[in-house]
Amino acid sequence: MVKGVGKFCGEEGKLIKAHIIPKRLYYKPEGTDEPLMVYSSDSPGRTEPSWTGIYDRNLVCGVCEKRWDGWDSYAVDFLRNLEKHAEPIYVQGELTFYQADKYDYQKLKLFFISLAWRCGASQRPEFSLVSLGLYQDRLKEVIESKDPDCHSFVDISVFRFDDTKLGRIHLPPSGTRFEGVNYLRVHMYGYIVYVKLDKRHRPYLFQDYTMKSGQNLKIGVRPFKGSPEEKLIKEVVSGNLPSNSFKT
Ligand SMILES: [Zn+2]
Numbered sequence: 001m002v003k004g005v006g007k008f009c010g011e012e013g014k015l016i017k018a019h020i021i022p023k024r025l026y027y028k029p030e031g032t033d034e035p036l037m038v039y040s041s042d043s044p045g046r047t048e049p050s051w052t053g054i055y056d057r058n059l060v061c062g063v064c065e066k067r068w069d070g071w072d073s074y075a076v077d078f079l080r081n082l083e084k085h086a087e088p089i090y091v092q093g094e095l096t097f098y099q100a101d102k103y104d105y106q107k108l109k110l111f112f113i114s115l116a117w118r119c120g121a122s123q124r125p126e127f128s129l130v131s132l133g134l135y136q137d138r139l140k141e142v143i144e145s146k147d148p149d150c151h152s153f154v155d156i157s158v159f160r161f162d163d164t165k166l167g168r169i170h171l172p173p174s175g176t177r178f179e180g181v182n183y184l185r186v187h188m189y190g191y192i193v194y195v196k197l198d199k200r201h202r203p204y205l206f207q208d209y210t211m212k213s214g215q216n217l218k219i220g221v222r223p224f225k226g227s228p229e230e231k232l233i234k235e236v237v238s239g240n241l242p243s244n245s246f247k248t
Contacts, residue, residue, distance in 0.1 A: 002057050007121040008064035008140065018059040020118040020127065021188050022072040025079060056122045067143060068114040074104055075111035079189055082160070086219065095162065097209075100217040109148035109211050112156045113139055116184050116195045119173045129174040130184065135197040149213060155196035156211045163190075163224035171232060179203040187229065192222070 001014045078085050078100075086098035117139040120132035132139070135153070142150055173186040182198040196202055202210055209220045224230055 004058055006059075006061040006064055008060045008067075008117075008143075011061070013061045015058060015060065016062045016065060017055045017057055018065055018118075019055045020059070020122050020124070021054060021115065021186075022076050023055070024072070024076040025189050054124060054126050056118075056124050059118065059122055068111065071107050071111035071114060074107040078103065078108060079191060082219070086217070089218075095221050097221055098160070098219040100219070103217055105211060105213050105217075106146075106148055108217075109156055110143065110146065112158075112193055112195060112211075113142050113148060113154060115186060115188075115193070116154075116197070117143060119184065119186060126172050129172050131175075132184065132197060139197075153197060153199050155202050155206070157194040157196075157202075157206045157209045157220075158211075158217075159192045159194075159209065159220040159222050161190050161192070161224040161227070161229070162221055171229060178205065191219075192229070 001016060003012070004015045005012050006015060082098055085103055086100035088095055089097050089099050116132070117136065119127050119130045120136045120139070122130075138151055138153065142148060142154065148154075171187040173184060176183050176185045176194075181196065181200050181203055184195040184197055186193045186195070194206065196206075209218050211217055
């Protein structure tokens with residue numbers, strides 16, 4: 001444990017080894033020998049195997065981490081066992097999306113919101129492309145209220161790669177725009193999570209794939225081959241790092 005000022009509560013105390021993306025998401029899947037590949041902070045431009053994920057010793061105290069511990073547990077089970085929570089939907093013989101008719105909207109959305117806060121608050125090099133500006137404090141307000149809809153700027157849309165092996169390579173989260181609307185994009189465990197941090201309305205392309213209270217959740221399936229992420233992974237591995245950053 002190290003002493004420092006917790007980035008959530010702003011109080012001085014003992015800080016814990018806090019995972020930004022939950023460690024349990026990275027546990028070795030039963031019956032496989034394939035480690036997850038993460039973008040290396042020690043030797044930029046390389047990927048390395050990891051079972052533990054990325055943590056930050058200078059982020060939060062234990063009390064603050066407890067706020068999202070239950071959300072993490074729910075999300076880890078949901079994301080690792082998607083087939084248990086959602087029905088695969090095929091369109092013309094192709095897996096097009098997963099549909100969850102019964103899921104805990106509040107827990108899952110608060111998980112993604114707390115994930116965005118953690119990505120923005122961490123000063124680890126893997127998260128250096130993330131700078132959320134004013135939204136950093138607004139996300140904190142949402143976490144404190146435990147009401148995922150207390151601010152209307154934030155929307156969550158989730159997609160999953162069809163290649164669940166290569167697609168799991170961890171890429172640095174970064175800001176992106178769709179029709180001029182700002183999103184934070186986080187890759188985790190073969191998923192692409194888009195967090196809208198913008199007062200403007202979500203673009204049409206996200207309409208069907210946005211988490212909405214009281215409605216089923218659709219998780220779109222995307223081909224990994226030929227995706228911008230495939231290209232990005234090749235660039236990361238070859239040492240050409242992306243340079244876009246999130247500005248508000
Ligand atoms: Zn704290």
